[in-house]
Amino acid sequence: MSQDFDNTKPIYYQLMHRFFHKICSGHIRAGEKLPSVRETAVEAGVNPNTVQRTYMEMERMGVVESKRGQGTFVVNDAQVIEQLRQQLAEEQMNTFIEEMESIGFTPREILEKLQTKITEKGE
Template sequence: MSRDFDNTKPIYYQLMHRFFHKICSGHIQPGEKLPSVRETAVDAGVNPNTVQRTYMEMERMGVVESKRGQGTFVVNEPEVIKQLRLQLAEEQMDSFIEEMKSIGFTPPEILQRLQTKITEKGE
């Protein structure tokens, strides 16, 4: 996990989204154990309390579950992962659209540019 953080967002929030991306992309599977708080803190170069907050927030959201004495695990519920993936996609699209509007593109222009780029990439 990289130590590069955006100063405009809380670190726990950024760590949480890094885990979300790993979960949604399949790098961390449903039912898989997450690294320990201490291990994640060392890897990310942050305070263990920050990682603990990250894990607690992910648990509150229903994405992970803690098992006393065993650690923190990604929930083994495909619907939760599907909803998380859709949520991340919505956030990315909202951010992209707002950024494009801020530099003067209209919605039809944004759509045209996106269609062109998808065609160029062959997807």
């Protein structure tokens, strides 16, 4: 089943972030094996070379490790996963703030709206 991709960002980058979200949310746990390159390519509807690049980049970043003849696994290091989680949070917050400022909200207004939304969601 083919997935939708944003035409403004490289597909390997988008796949990588989808894996990061699954890892940080616990859908893929530390030490768990990732689907094969071929499986991921078929599921995402992309070229296997794109998936291979995704896996290589995640390995370069220290989030996954390849085990010869076994596949690619999420590192079994809670600290690495927590750093990744914090990095994703930082990126999301920066994007949110930039978007809100671009439509004219001040930092104070952004904070007030965010506090209101969190309070509403908690009810």
